[in-house]
Amino acid sequence: MMLFKLSLKNIKKSFKDYAIYFLTLILGVAIFYVFNAMDSQQAMMDVSKSKKEIMNLMNNLLGGVSVFVSFVLGFLIIYANKFLIRKRKKEFGIYMTLGMSKGHISKILLIETLLIGLISLAVGLVVGIFFSQLMSIVVAKMFEVDMSSYTFSLSTAAMFKTMIYFGIMYLLVMVLNVFVISRYKLINLITANKQNEKVKIKNPILSIIIFVISIAILSYAYYQVTVNIMNISFKQFVLCIILGIIGTLLFFYGVSGFVLRLVQANKKLYLKNLNMFVLRQINSKINTTVFSMSVICILLFLTITIFSSAMTLNLAVSKDLKEVTPMDIEILQYTDGNDATIETELERLNFNIDNYKDIISFNYYRDKNVTVATALGKEVMRNYSDEFKYNNQMPENLMKLSDYNKVAKQYGSEVLSLAKDEYLVVADYEEVLEYRNMALEGGVKLKVGGREYKPKYDKIVFGFVELSTSHSNTGIFVLPDEALAEVPVSHRVLLANYNADNDAEYDKIENMLEDMTLPDNMSGRSKTQLYDSAVGVGAIVTFIGLYLGIIFLISSAAILALKELSESLDNKERYQILRKIGAADDMINKSLFKQIGIFFLVPLLLAIIHSIFGIKCANEMLSVFGRSGMLVSIILTALFIIAIYGCYFLLTYFSSKRIIQE
């Protein structure tokens, strides 16, 4: 009982020291709960079948990510705990000189960990349940679920999962504490405060050389993953990531020495106020923090990249959606000598064609002489052969002018005309426009059915024919009707709107297609399906991005905060000296602010630079989903980072100020 009282008093007494630890634990628990409680949210309950599937997939993915997250949080908790124990060495020393055994001390720590664990778990869950309600509004908005009948939701499964995962983490911490305590020697505990870290001063020339090397390595890696991304293999890509990590480590090894030299050369800056002191502090500290700085920088980089890429992807996926789905349904049929049209096939499947209106049906034709390679022309192929090395023998889709104009009229785009020896290209997929335009400018001639055709325009006609989730039409070749008279049909397409007066009828027609078993050579996609899958992909990447982003961010901020606090503890004496020789308090506070600010800012800055290239690279890889302005997601990411990172920074500054003023 006495031990329990002691533990309780300790927690109360050192509550301010624990503030950051508590904050991190509570955030960790809350986030863990929120993302695991997604499936119980009411928004998830009554949705269509295709949405339900996507949501299930999302929940499974989030569950998998949770395992990874629990490892990250586990390491974070162990690290934070190590710091707190270190701070209390002297206290333990006093207990031991008073005759307490190591077993007793372990028990005190055990009770403390248990109490902290219980409190943080309870508070975290309450916070989590609150945020989970907000989240369900977001989810509902994303999946366009009607939220008029909102009710409070609580996931017992997620609560148990959170308790079990965090319970295991706390248990691990307890075991580790006992182990750590058993290894302490009394003499070291009593003199813990006096043991000064040996100040290791690096060779300044060496730091500068290493700094320059790090810049070179990073530049090379940046170049490879952005400008050169299309030309490197996966192996080389992995190598670039490894180079990036090495470059980051070397950067932090060299940067302080380099900057110190730079500032020293400028006497005006160096001999101003406490600048000299701040720089030396950082220089002496960064030696021992190269590794953690690098870890923090990489975590921040991951946060920024994952977060903004996920958001961009989500925006990109949903941006063009309305534009590229002007009709309710599209049915495709590959012809394999079977001459039955789509309409007759549907009739055979007992589908009443009167359910559809505004029906447009047309054919795509393929000619063995019109492939990607021949359509682009020799010139383009010679210069950009790598871009098309996998698909250069693919035949292009050809379309009759009258068919195209039917579609154009329906879509509200311009009706076109052609002379009898002319062709034009309709495309809207940004990645290929450049090459298509080059070919058209070069006047590449097409040979169809023994006749030659020349391009009417020197660039593509921006547009599409098929329904899609984004602008992804790589190119359709429109020719005069008579040019395709002898060319074989490759597939038939039927576009239509539902003949429905209200939502109920619309859903009925929609479900008819879903319940229908189409023959192997036919496939259909509806506007609803495209919407659901696009929104689903967007939602999945957003939530996973958000989840990982927040976890990485609080991990890096917490590591930094704890590191800085322990530094402040070590620096107490140095600040006392400054005060003794007459440095004013506001000057000292300013130097402390600068010091902590620099420690928070430097990894963030490098992470931002990493991210600029990382995001560019991710964008390149994800461009299949369509593109969208990065600005919105970058602003959102920045706000998000400023909020959480800034909170940790301020908390660290004020706690440090309190420590050095003691």
Place this chain on the structure above:
Amino acid sequence: MERVLEIANATKYYGNKSNLTKAVDNITFDVDKGEFVGIMGASGSGKTTLLNCIATIDKVTSGHIIISGTDVTELKGSSLNKFRREDLGFIFQDFNLLDTLTAYENIALALTIQKVKPSEIDKRVRKVAETLGITHVLQKYPYQMSGGEKQRVASGRAIITNPKLVLADEPTGALDSKSARQLLENFEYLNEELKATILMVTHDAFTASYCHRILFIKDGKIFNELVRGNDSRKEFFDKIIDVVTLLGGDLNDAL
């Protein structure tokens, strides 16, 4: 002669009504410009408390401490800091050098916090280093220096601002006898050539024998005063020993 320090009825109490400790009990004395004054006393005699009060690190309960016409007992907050960094210089027993800074930087720091122009700082640091014979250690870190060198660097930091009064708290306490002698000779030089006014607290008779005048403190009160006059250092040392013997067993470690 100009008065640098006037102490009038300085008293410092610790504790509460039921258990009162008079660490400094109604002490009055003056120090003139250019003097080298020592304060001797056993541990617990109140000499360090007195020094802390003069140094504005501690506050007296009653009485006045006037340094160059400024009553430091009436200063507060930022003006106190300003006074401390501009008018006082400190030398501590455990050097109090910043271990992350080189000797040069440690000395320069005293000027940078006074916002002295950077171009002037370099000149002044080199001059002080030359005076104290520490030019060769300027680029070294404290852990690369001997105790004596460290204390001379600390002295350099204390006097570079041309303070009105240099306060030294057991400056030889952590030094071997050879380093101590060297440091004290430095003090003599600073005092005689640069006209620095030095107030030094010590319990070591040898260290005290370098002073012009010694105040002996026992139980917070001035017990005796000894002036060197025209005595040689050896004669003065013998006189100090006599007083120490008179003071009783408490100060035996002075030998």
